[in-house]
Structures are given as structure tokens and as C-alpha cells.
Amino acid sequence: MSLKRKIRELQKRREKARKGGGDKAIEKQVSMGKLTARERIIVLLDEDSFNEYDLFVEHDSRDFDMDKKTLHGDGVVIGTGTIYGAPICIFAQDFTVAGGSLGLMHSRKITKIMDHALKMRMPLIGINDSGGARIQEGVNSLAGYGEIFFRNTLASGVIPQISVILGPCAGGAVYSPALTDFVFVVDKISKMFITGPEVIKTVLGEEISMEDLGGAKVHSEITGNAHFFAESELQCFEQIKRLITFIPWNNSRKAKAVEPKEPRKKEYKIDDIVPDNPKQPYDVRDVIRSISDDSDFFEVQERWAANIVIGFGRMDGKTIGFIANQPLVLAGVLDVDSSDKAARFIRYCDAFNIPMVTFVDLPGYLPGVDQEHAGVIRHGAKLLYAYSEATVPKITVILRKAYGGGYIAMNSRHLRADFVFAWPGAEIAVMGPEGAANIIFRREIMAADDPDKVRKQKVKEYKDKFANPYVAAAKGYIDSVIEPQETRNLLLHAIEVSQNKSVGGPKKKHGIPPF
Amino acid sequence: MKIGKRKKEKKEFKPNYKTLNIDGTRYKTNLTKKFENRKIYTSPDDKKMISFLPGTVIKVFVKEGQKIKMGDNIMILEAMKIQNRIKSSGTGVIKSIKVKEGEKITKGIIMLELE
Numbered sequence: 331m332s333l334k335r336k337i338r339e340l341q342k343r344r345e346k347a348r349k350g351g352g353d354k355a356i357e358k359q360v361s362m363g364k365l366t367a368r369e370r371i372i373v374l375l376d377e378d379s380f381n382e383y384d385l386f387v388e389h390d391s392r393d394f395d396m397d398k399k400t401l402h403g404d405g406v407v408i409g410t411g412t413i414y415g416a417p418i419c420i421f422a423q424d425f426t427v428a429g430g431s432l433g434l435m436h437s438r439k440i441t442k443i444m445d446h447a448l449k450m451r452m453p454l455i456g457i458n459d460s461g462g463a464r465i466q467e468g469v470n471s472l473a474g475y476g477e478i479f480f481r482n483t484l485a486s487g488v489i490p491q492i493s494v495i496l497g498p499c500a501g502g503a504v505y506s507p508a509l510t511d512f513v514f515v516v517d518k519i520s521k522m523f524i525t526g527p528e529v530i531k532t533v534l535g536e537e538i539s540m541e542d543l544g545g546a547k548v549h550s551e552i553t554g555n556a557h558f559f560a561e562s563e564l565q566c567f568e569q570i571k572r573l574i575t576f577i578p579w580n581n582s583r584k585a586k587a588v589e590p591k592e593p594r595k596k597e598y599k600i601d602d603i604v605p606d607n608p609k610q611p612y613d614v615r616d617v618i619r620s621i622s623d624d625s626d627f628f629e630v631q632e633r634w635a636a637n638i639v640i641g642f643g644r645m646d647g648k649t650i651g652f653i654a655n656q657p658l659v660l661a662g663v664l665d666v667d668s669s670d671k672a673a674r675f676i677r678y679c680d681a682f683n684i685p686m687v688t689f690v691d692l693p694g695y696l697p698g699v700d701q702e703h704a705g706v707i708r709h710g711a712k713l714l715y716a717y718s719e720a721t722v723p724k725i726t727v728i729l730r731k732a733y734g735g736g737y738i739a740m741n742s743r744h745l746r747a748d749f750v751f752a753w754p755g756a757e758i759a760v761m762g763p764e765g766a767a768n769i770i771f772r773r774e775i776m777a778a779d780d781p782d783k784v785r786k787q788k789v790k791e792y793k794d795k796f797a798n799p800y801v802a803a804a805k806g807y808i809d810s811v812i813e814p815q816e817t818r819n820l821l822l823h824a825i826e827v828s829q830n831k832s833v834g835g836p837k838k839k840h841g842i843p844p845f
Numbered sequence: 846m847k848i849g850k851r852k853k854e855k856k857e858f859k860p861n862y863k864t865l866n867i868d869g870t871r872y873k874t875n876l877t878k879k880f881e882n883r884k885i886y887t888s889p890d891d892k893k894m895i896s897f898l899p900g901t902v903i904k905v906f907v908k909e910g911q912k913i914k915m916g917d918n919i920m921i922l923e924a925m926k927i928q929n930r931i932k933s934s935g936t937g938v939i940k941s942i943k944v945k946e947g948e949k950i951t952k953g954i955i956m957l958e959l960e
Contacts, residue, residue, distance in 0.1 A: 533899065533925065534951070534952060535951045536952075551878075552879065608872075609870060609871065609872050609873055611874045611875070636877065637877070657872070658875055659875050660875075660876060660880060661865045661867060661873075661874040662874075663867060693867040693868065694867055694868060696867075700883045703886075733868070761868050762868050762869065764868070765870065
């Protein structure tokens with residue numbers, strides 16, 4: 331055979347393999363409103379940057395007549411490319427090939443690209459669209475999942491790992507995304523669950539649709555498994571690209587800095603955002619936007635546990651992780667979900683050298699039997715652990731209320747914040763004035779002829795004496811009481827002088843956080 | 846470095862705030878669906894035995910009017926591929942048995958009541 335003919339044969343083979351499950355299966359994929367695996371990769375990565383590997387890999391299972399079946403690429407596409415110039419390892423399950431089911435060779439392709447990502451210290455993106463284990467391959471399929479989970483864990487905190495759920499992802503398969511840093515879901519397309527509606531119906535007699543059991547909304551609003559929710563695949567890819575701009579390629583680097591920009595001060599007037607009355611709500615994201623470069627804030631887990639806000643922004647062009655109590659939702663209390671949400675984000679920022687800025691305005695923890703029984707002690711402890719453990723620069727600004735255990739948990743000096751600033755309206759106290767006065771002056775209030783009048787008077791006394799930042803400032807628990815207008819410049823300064831931060835604790839294998 | 850287009854940030858202010866009482870102070874705020882749908886706690890009633898798993902009742906060992914002690918075997922419930930021995934959670938006389946042998950039951954139903 332001449333070289334020309336050999337090249338022609340290669341081209342033919344490529345063309346055939348790239349068709350995946352063939353025209354009919356592709357048509358079906360499109361009719362479900364989904365792109366194909368290769369289309370997804372091409373849209374997500376920089377133009378012409380994708381190179382595919384293992385195109386000709388095929389399964390070698392013999393049972394159940396599998397030896398008569400050809401599964402192109404064994405149902406998964408792997409390769410490398412770039413996003414805004416950042417190197418990326420990527421895999422995308424191909425639902426058109428045997429429903430994207432995971433067999434041994436399928437898993438070997440995934441683990442090959444994972445090993446590559448870890449070795450080359452570059453981000454990994456996995457696009458999940460699979461019916462689950464390839465039953466015909468039995469335990470080999472399970473082995474495949476296990477190898478993936480192990481690598482997810484090994485790579486955790488070393489390279490960014492992103493999971494995109496663009497189809498079903500059920501049973502054991504869900505645990506790969508769950509072990510990664512960020513999970514993206516798309517409305518009506520993503521479905522994640524351990525046991526599906528059919529099993530639930532036969533075993534439990536409970537009827538529920540796939541969407542209501544594990545759709546995109548469920549995971550971005552109720553379970554917190556997903557970090558980003560999109561209306562369409564294209565919107566989802568834009569979100570991923572944006573995230574990539576905020577994070578470093580690996581844990582020994584810093585995120586790439588961009589051109590610094592001033593906040594949009596006309597839109598976000600820092601003096602006008604926070605009401606004086608501590609009982610009045612406001613959107614704390616406006617405070618973040620009033621100090622971040624270009625007033626840009628990329629929120630993570632926007633729809634879940636909205637009583638705490640987490641996300642990325644920039645200051646002086648460099649990525650900052652923001653954590654803030656949100657008085658707009660549940661008065662900004664800490665509870666099971668919000669502690670969980672913030673703790674994981676803090677550990678992410680710490681692992682990837684992203685300085686953190688925390689804005690504090692919270693009345694304390696959410697009271698309730700459901701909270702206590704759901705383990706608010708255990709979950710709440712995660713937040714203390716994450717802040718205490720973090721060694722990146724961590725700066726706190728107390729905007730208004732900082733009461734009780736909430737004050738301690740929100741990156742206080744006592745958990746080794748590097749800088750703590752407070753606005754003049756800050757109230758740093760063991761609890762709100764109403765609660766405190768009722769306890770301290772209980773006898774006097776009860777004994778009074780007009781208890782309500784005395785109560786009011788005692789609340790005012792307490793407020794005047796303790797509801798301010800100066801008691802904490804007198805002890806050095808906060809470094810400086812500042813005007814809101816000074817916030818951005820002080821933060822810029824604090825970040826600048828913290829860039830060579832070096833701290834170390836006692837030697838240990840690892841701590842035992844309250845997972 | 847280029848950065849993707851910024852999504853227009855919508856303000857989600859809902860003017861009809863609810864109040865939330867934390868340590869005696871009433872805060873104006875929005876509530877979440879999860880918070881509003883939370884289960885209100887009721888203390889358990891040890892006169893009523895509630896199914897904690899759905900399954901099939903294979904065998905009932907006791908009769909109405911019978912005196913039983915806490916820990917007595919009262920039935921076998923096949924659930925999650927296992928034949929589970931269900932033991933009494935209280936001591937007393939059985940007022941009524943609400944399930945029959947061979948019956949498929951769901952989670953959370955009253956199986957047996959003591960007087």
C-alpha cells in the first residue's frame with residue numbers, strides 16, 4: 331500500500347470513529363436538546379485547540395455477544411486543548427455509543443487523561459453523559475469507576491477538577507463529580523441520583539420524576555451538589571470558561587492576574603448599601619461589587635444556602651475569594667447548609683492560593699429542632715475548621731452585626747485572620763441587645779412596675795455600651811475601625827502586604843475535619 | 846487575557862420581607878423554600894409503631910388484645926432484600942394491628958397501636 335493510500339485509510343477510519351454511535355444515535359442525541367460529545371468539547375475549548383487521543387480504542391469483552399459489537403472509542407472522547415490559553419485535559423462521555431456506558435476500556439481512557447492532567451499539573455474537565463455501568467462487563471466496569479474515584483481524590487487540591495453533567499449520571503457514577511471541585515448542571519438535561527425513580531418506586535412505593543428527584547434545579551437549590559446552574563449547554567460552557575479565568579492551573583501557581591480596574595462607583599455606592607438599623611436587610615453582593623475590580627463578582631452556588639454568599643472577584647487584577655453573610659436571606663444566619671457551603675469554598679481557596687476576604691453581618695445561628703437534629707454542631711464546626719486551617723491571606727471586614735458564635739466563626743482574629751477591619755456601625759457582642767438585656771437584667775425587668783419600659787431602657791443601655799466596634803478594638807481583636815469609603819484601599823493594601831505570608835502548624839499527616 | 850461576557854446581573858429584591866426571630870430580635874429578611882418547608886417537630890408516641898422502611902409483611906406473630914413487652918418480636922417485614930424482625934418499641938396491650946400478612950406497606954404508616 332502506498333503512503334497515500336495508507337493516509338486515505340487513516341482518514342476513513344477517523345471519520346468512521348468520530349461518527350460515534352452513527353447518524354441515528356446522533357439524531358436522537360440532538361432531539362433531546364443535547365450536543366454530541368465532540369461538539370461539546372469544540373464549543374468549550376479555544377478554537378482549533380482540541381486534540382483527541384485514543385480514538386481507535388475498542389472494548390475487548392466477549393460475554394453476552396459483546397464480541398460482535400463495535401463501540402467506537404468505547405463511548406468516551408478524551409484529549410487536550412486550551413481555554414483562554416490555559417492548558418486543559420478533557421474527557422466527554424459519548425451517549426451515542428452504547429449510551430455512554432462505562433466499560434473497562436472506557437474507564438482506561440478517562441484514567442489516562444486524568445493521569446496526564448495530574449502529571450502535567452493542568453486542570454481537568456469531565457463531561458458526564460452516561461447510562462452508567464456497562465452491565466455486560468460486570469466487575470470490570472466497577473473497577474473502572476473505582477480507579478476514577480481514586481484519581482479524583484489523588485488530584486484533589488493539586489489540579490482544578492471540573493465536572494459537567496450533560497445527561498444522566500446515575501448510581502456510583504455520581505461520585506466522580508461529587509469528588510471534584512465544581513459541578514455544572516443544565517436545566518432539563520442534567521440528571522444525578524444514586525437510585526433512580528424506578529428503583530424508588532419498586533422498593534419504596536414512592537413515585538417521583540427524574541427531574542424532581544435529581545434534576546439541575548434540585549442539585550443547585552436543594553442538595554448543593556451542583557455549583558453552577560445554566561439554562562442551556564452554551565450558557566454552561568460560558569460559565570466554565572469564566573471560572574477558568576479566576577483559578578490557577580494548579581496548586582503551585584497563582585491565578586493569572588488581569589488588568590486592574592476600579593469598581594463602578596456610580597452603580598455601587600458603598601456608603602448607601604448597608605442600612606443603619608441592624609434588623610433591615612440588604613444585598614451583601616452589592617458590598618462586594620462596590621469594592622471588587624470592575625464591580626465584577628462571579629458567584630458560586632448562588633441558588634443554594636443563599637444566606638451565605640461565596641464566589642470570586644478580583645482586586646488589583648488578582649483573584650480573591652469572597653465569603654459574606656447575606657442579610658437578604660434568613661437574616662444571614664449560619665446553619666447546616668451555609669456552613670457546609672462556605673467551608674468547602676474556603677478549603678478550595680486555601681488549596682489554590684487564592685486570598686480570601688470575608689464580610690461579616692450575621693445575627694448568629696439559626697434556631698430550630700430541624701437544625702439541631704440535622705447536625706448543625708457537626709456542620710457548623712466545618713466552618714471553624716476551614717477558616718482556622720487556611721494559610722492563605724485572610725482578611726475580615728465586619729460590616730454590621732457580629733454576634734456570638736457567629737462572630738468567632740466568620741474568620742475572626744481568634745481563628746487567625748490576618749487583618750480584621752470594622753465599619754463604625756459594627757456591633758461586636760455576645761448576642762443582640764434585645765436578647766442580652768433580657769438575660770442580664772431579667773430580675774430588674776420582672777420586678778419593674780412597667781417591665782416593657784424598663785426592658786426598652788435596658789436594651790438601650792446595653793446598645794450604647796456594647797453595640798459598637800470599640801470594645802473589640804480596645805482589646806485589639808479588630809485592627810482598625812474604618813470608614814466604608816476606605817474599605818477598598820485598605821483591602822488592597824492588606825492583600826499586598828500579605829503576599830509573602832508564611833505560617834506553619836505542627837507536623838501532621840492530616841487533620842480530621844468534621845466531614 | 847480576554848474574559849467572557851458578563852451576564853447582566855439582575856436584582857432579586859422582593860419587597861415583601863418576612864420576619865425571623867433570632868435571640869429575641871426580629872429581623873426583616875427573605876425566607877428560603879427549604880426553611881419554610883421544614884418539618885415541624887413532634888415528639889414520638891411510643892404507643893404507635895410506625896414503619897421506617899417500606900416492604901412486604903411476611904409474618905405477624907402477635908394478635909390484638911395480646912400483652913407484649915418492649916423488644917418482643919411482632920412481625921417480619923421484608924425490605925431492602927432482607928427479612929427484618931420488627932420488635933416492639935413499647936410495652937402494653939395491643940389495641941389494633943393495621944397490617945396483614947402479605948401486605949405491601951410504605952414508609953411512615955402506623956403498623957400497630959398499643960392501648
